[in-house]
Amino acid sequence: MTQYGRTIEIGPTDNTSNERTPRHPLHLIPDSARASFAPYAPYNYGINPGEADMTRLAAGRPRADGDPIKVTGTITDQFGRPIRNSLVEIWNANKHGRYTHIEDQSGLPLDPNFLGIGRTISDENGNYEFWSIRPGEYLARPDIGRWRPKHIHMSIRGGSSRLITQMYFNGDPHNDADPMRILMGDNFDKNIGKEYDTPGKEFDCGYQFDIVIGGKNPTFFENDIA
């Protein structure tokens, strides 16, 4: 007896999405096999000091070009329980929309003071924070004039919790044509960082981006590391 779940949608105007999205509906997992689908990632991160400050290459180095921003939030499961000690990986383009990734051949300007890669770990209450430069938008499909709006990539991994997502910015004129934003529909709101003032601080502003990790993978809460 075969049962099917969701059919994954293809992101409009996204060539890679067209090439890589399964056409067949996803198969449902029988109960007796469900638990085996929840990987448990070991804690072996070894984060160095300063990795959460993406606004400079190292303490004492000059600030990268562009607007320094602070991103804060709480990571929880769907019951609101904090996801502690999970690894948060962050990557974003510089103010010109260029990544330091070796495969980004866009030719947009690099910033000698910006790496665009950071890591941090959520605390006992599931809170995280990092600092970065507000990324620039960039032309993703020159042939049809489609841009990628400003966005920050984030990966959350710890225990059985797993999410890779992107934080978007309210009011970006390119949001509406973004393929994945279109697929998110009304839920797009969940992926927007909520701007707040940081008076007297050295940031342009802060963004609150609370993350809720969905799905039915069990979350192991009893195994907190010291």
Add this chain to the structure above:
Amino acid sequence: MTHSNIKSNLLTPTNEDTLGPYYPISLCDNDSMDLTKIRSGIINEPKGEKIIINGCVKDINGELANGCLLEFWQTNSDGIYRTPDNETHPDLDPWFIGYARNRTPDGNFTLTTIKPGINEELNAKRAPNITLTIFSDGIMRVVTQLFFEDESSNENDPLLRSVPEELRSRLMIKNDGQNEEGIKTYKIEIIMAGEKETPFFDDFAS
């Protein structure tokens, strides 16, 4: 992604998004695709039969899918997963974790591991298998589970049985001889989309 519209107190999850093409390669610096070494530079190895799986991920045109982030998850040779619930399990292998990840630059990968055992933790005999999660540009995370051909336990595996018979061979890791050191080698082709696509599973709706 659509979620149930039944009213509940559950929080709405953050939408998953694509990996994009620029996942930082350096974030995988400490990740190993050799599960037979619990850390680098030690002689101890886990219990069980050491194997090498050569695989690739392809797109709808049969082209290699570059830049995917792959995560593997399996039991030890006694069929035990290293989850917190099993921390004190007598058959847990202290030399084996069972979780690997890496980014494949070109779509090919090689996983060195030990053959997983038969898991019987949930009232069902699970044939030896490896869970594979793929993160990629253009698509949210997809998951599947890969089996070994010629395993008699495949016949009664509840997951394999739930997949139409004609699709089951697409989940099979195939024998591919041995390398010069006598280690058994296997191969598997993952096809993300199209007529020959690999069956993927829904871990949200089930």
